[in-house]
Amino acid sequence: MQEYKLAHPAVLPQLPKAPTGIEGLDEITEGGLPLGRPTLVCGSAGCGKTLMGIEFLVRGVLDYHEPGVLMTFEETAEELAANVASLGFDLAALQADKMLRVDHVHIDRSEIEETGEYDLEGLFIRLGHAIDSIGAKRVMLDTVEALFAGFPNEAVLRSEIRRLFRWLKDKGVTTIITAERGDGTLTRQGLEQYVSDCVILLDNRVIDQITTRRLRIVKYRGSTHGTNEYPYLITEDGISVLPVTSLKLEHQVSDEIVSSGVPELDEMFTRRGWYKGSSILITGTAGTAKTTLAASFAREACRRGERCLYFAFEESPAQLIRNMRTVGIDLQPCVDQGLLRIEASRPTLNGLELHLVKVHKLIKDFKPQSVVIDPISNMVSVGSLSEVRSMLTRLIDYLKVNNITALFTALISARDGRMEMTEEGVSSLVDTWLSVRDLEGIGERNRGLSILKARGMAHSNQVREFIVTEQGIQLLDVVIGPAGIITGASRLTQRMQEQARLVAQQHEIARKDRELERRRRVLEATIENLRTEFETVEEELRQVNNEEQARQQTVEQNRTTIGQGLTTTQLPTPPADAQRPA
Amino acid sequence: MIETRETSAAETAPPDGETWELRLYIAGQTVKSVTALANLKRYCEEYLAGHYTLEVIDLLKNPQLAEGDQILAIPTLVRKVPEPIRKIIGDLSNEERVLVGLDIRSRDDR
16 A cells, blocks of 8 residues: 555656746746646735736736736726736737727716615626637636625625636636735735635735835645745736745756966965856955955956846945056956846845846846855845845845856954954855955955865865955965964064075075185196196106116016027027027 | 516506606516516515616626626616615515515605
8 A cells, every 4th residue: 555655656647837927926836826826925015916817817828828818896997908018018919909898887876776686697797708709718806895885785696706716716717816804814804714825815915115126825725835925016027926036946056167366366275266157255354455356356347248237235336446556457348248237226226136136137238257246245225134134035046057167255354353253154055165364464454365165175264364466466475473364564574684685595505616626626736746746756657667687688688689689699699599599 | 688677557657757668687487587586576566656667687698788787696676866876686586575676665655
C-alpha cells in the first residue's frame, strides 16, 4: 500500500490553475488562481481590488487569449474604462474585438419595490448570456455586495449568491469576486463563507507616513501557496506583487570571474576577482572611498563592453561623473557609449517597494550585466530595518537569478563599535564582503581595505592600505614593521629608514669590495715576489747544474783525448768509433 | 419578444389619460412567474382597464433584453410609462404594495 502511494504521486493531477499574468502573483499562488473556480479578493477602500480584477481579465485576453466578462455593480463601463486607461488597458478596443464584455448592473434601491417571492435568475441570465456570447473563460464581479444595498431580503440574497457561485463553478469560468473588507471579518457581508476555494486579502497600511499595500493569500484550497504578506504596488503597468522573483534558492551559478576594477584588489582573491553574478558588499565609515571603489567596478565593467546600471542615492549623475574624474575614473565615455546608466534619486522619493519595482523595471529595460547601488544604507530613511532587509533580500535574489553581478555600498557607523555588522544585516546575503575603514594613527588617518568574506574562494587576510590617486585607487604594498602592518606616516618613516639602511649597506659592501681588491693586490704582489725569487733561485741552480755538466764534459773529453792520444797516429777514427770505448 | 399584448377597453377613467406601458420579465414558466403574471393581469384589469399595454418578456428566450432594463430579479415588473420608471420585484402577491409601487393606489386615494 505504502509503495503504491509512493510510486504514483507524480501521476496525481495537480489542481489546474489559471495564470493571472499579474507580476508576482503567479509566483505566490504557484501558478495562478484555481481554474474554473471563484476567487474572492477582499480589502478596504483604495486597495486596488477592482484593478486586480480588471488586470486579471485584460492579461487573460492579451497574454492567454481567454475572453473575459466584467460585471460591475458600482461603476459604469465608461468610468471603469477611464480609470484603467492610465494603466494602458484599452477596454473599449478589447470590447470591440469581442474579447471582453463589460456589463454594468445598476441597482437603485429607490426604484425597486419588493412584493412576494423572487429570485435573481435575471442576473444569472445576464451573466450567462455575456459569458456565452464571447465564450468567456474569465469573469469578474465587482462587487457583488452592492446587491445587499439593492435587495432588502437578505435571506433570498444569500441563498442566491450561494447559488451564483455554485453556478459559476459549474460553468467552469475562473472568477474573481471583489468585496469590501468588514469589521473583524474578511468581507462586510461574509462572502467568504460562499467562496471557499481561494481568498486573497489586500491591505493598505500607513506606517510612518508611508503607505504600503500588502497582499496575503488567506486560503487556497487544494494548493500550496506563499503564506506571507507580500507588498504590492500599483504602477503604470498595473499591479506588481513582490517578490517579483523566485522564492527559492535555485538559481544557476557562473564560474566566470570578473574584475573589481582595481588590479591589486583582484590580486587579493585567489581567483583574481569575484564571481560573475555574485553580490558584493562594501561597507565602510564616511569618506572611505566606497563610491570610488564602486565607480572603479562600474568603469571596469564598461571597459569589458558590458552594461552597468548605477543607482546613486546620494549624488546626481553629473556630480558623480565630475567627482570620479578627479580620481582618474572617467565615466563619461561609458555613459556616452550607452554602457553605463546612472540613476540618481533620493531614497525618500519613493517608498521602499516602489524603489524595488523601479529597480526591477530598469533592470528589465536596460538588461545590465552588473548593478551598483550606492549606498543601500540610506534606504533606512524610508523604511524600517526589517523592511529594508526584506527588500534587499528580494533584490539580491532577483539579481542572482538573472546572473547580474551586484555591488552594494553601505555606510556604517564607526562609533557603535560594531564595525562588522551592517545595519541591514544583508551581510549574510552577499557573497563577498569588503570592509574599508579608517586606520587612525597619531595625527593622521589612512584608509585600509580588507576582505571579510569571499564565498567560494580563498582570499588574502591582510588589511591593505590604499590611497586614492589621480589614477584611481591604488593599493600599497604591505609593509610590516616591528609591530605588524604599518601605514601612513609610519610607513613613510619605515621606508626612509629602510632606504637609509640600504644605502649604508651598499656603502659597506663597496668598502668590503675595495678591501678585498686591496688584499688581492697585496697577495698578487707577494706571489710575484715569490715567483721572482724562485726564478732567481732556479736560474742559479740551473747555472750551477750547467757548469757542472760542462765541467764533467770537459773531464770526459780530456779523458778520451788522453786515450786517443795513444792511438791517434795509427788509427785516425771518426767520432763514432771514438765513442765506442767510452 | 412579446409574449402577450393585451389592450382592454376602458371602463373606468385612466388615472392620467395616457397609456401605461408595463413590462413583466420572467424566466420560463416557473411558479413565481405564472403567479406574477396572473396577479398583474388581475390588477391591470381592475385599475387600468383599457389604458395599458403589457409585454411579457421571457429572458430564457431573449437573454439580451435583461441588460436594457437592468433586470436582476425574476420576476420583475417595470413601469416604463408614465415616468419615472418603477420596478417591482417578486410574484406581485401583495396587492397593496403593487398598487403603491405603481402609484395607482395613491392616485386613487386622491
